[in-house]
Amino acid sequence: MTPIVIGTIKKPHGVKGSVRIKSETDFVEDRFKEGTTLYLRCKDTLEEVTLETVGNGTESIVIKFEGVDTYEAADRLRNCTLEIDSDDRPALEEDAFYYDELIGCEVHYDGLAIGTVKEVLDMPQGAMLRIKRQNEKDLLVPFMKHFIKAIDEFKHSMTLNDIEGLL
Numbered sequence: 001m002t003p004i005v006i007g008t009i010k011k012p013h014g015v016k017g018s019v020r021i022k023s024e025t026d027f028v029e030d031r032f033k034e035g036t037t038l039y040l041r042c043k044d045t046l047e048e049v050t051l052e053t054v055g056n057g058t059e060s061i062v063i064k065f066e067g068v069d070t071y072e073a074a075d076r077l078r079n080c081t082l083e084i085d086s087d088d089r090p091a092l093e094e095d096a097f098y099y100d101e102l103i104g105c106e107v108h109y110d111g112l113a114i115g116t117v118k119e120v121l122d123m124p125q126g127a128m129l130r131i132k133r134q135n136e137k138d139l140l141v142p143f144m145k146h147f148i149k150a151i152d153e154f155k156h157s158m159t160l161n162d163i164e165g166l167l
Contacts, residue, residue: 002086003039003046004100006031009082012074013062018053019074020060021082031084032061040065042080049082097151099127102143106157107131109167115139117158139167 006025013020025031031038032054040049053064068074089098099120107115107129115133120143127143141147141160149159160166 003041003083004086004089005081005083006038007061007082009077009080010060011078012071015071016064017068017070017074018062018064019068019077020062023061027090028061030090032063039083039085040077040080041083042077046083095145101153102129102151102158104156105151106155107160108157109160110162114160114167141166 007021007023010020010022012018021032023032032051034051034054036051037048038051040047050066051063052066055062065077068077086100092098099122102117102120105117106113107117115131118130118132118138121128121130121140125142129141129143131139131141133139147161147163147166149161151158
């Protein structure tokens with residue numbers, strides 16, 4: 001199993017075992033449904049949990065797990081993560097990628113390898129690739145077709161368009 005974090009438990013909500021979570025998925029409605037089984041990781045333990053109820057708070061999702069019925073039990077879950085197996089993710093449309101699949105891609109520009117994708121930042125203006133370059137500052141490149149010429153999933157590499165001033 002390759003775990004993918006889809007949410008982090010922030011704090012208890014009420015006194016009957018509900019918790020507030022910060023979602024880390026674009027598929028909120030698909031991931032957080034009543035009756036869904038997820039993996040709960042607390043420190044070094046991983047266990048299956050079933051969502052009993054799911055609701056929306058003002059700034060987060062409020063969920064209750066089966067078997068967690070008190071404030072104290074919910075409070076012990078603070079900062080634990082909710083995960084799924086990467087094999088359970090839906091297939092994406094053509095030219096769409098999960099961010100974690102881009103991490104580690106070798107990046108090419110003007111025929112030369114310039115670095116690797118260190119992380120993908122979700123910014124208000126759109127996703128940005130942080131490219132780690134050897135002996136130079138990291139490079140931020142918008143993850144848009146205008147800047148990305150090609151992505152080869154099999155070679156785990158990406159080619160940037162030759163745009164003057166990009167580097």
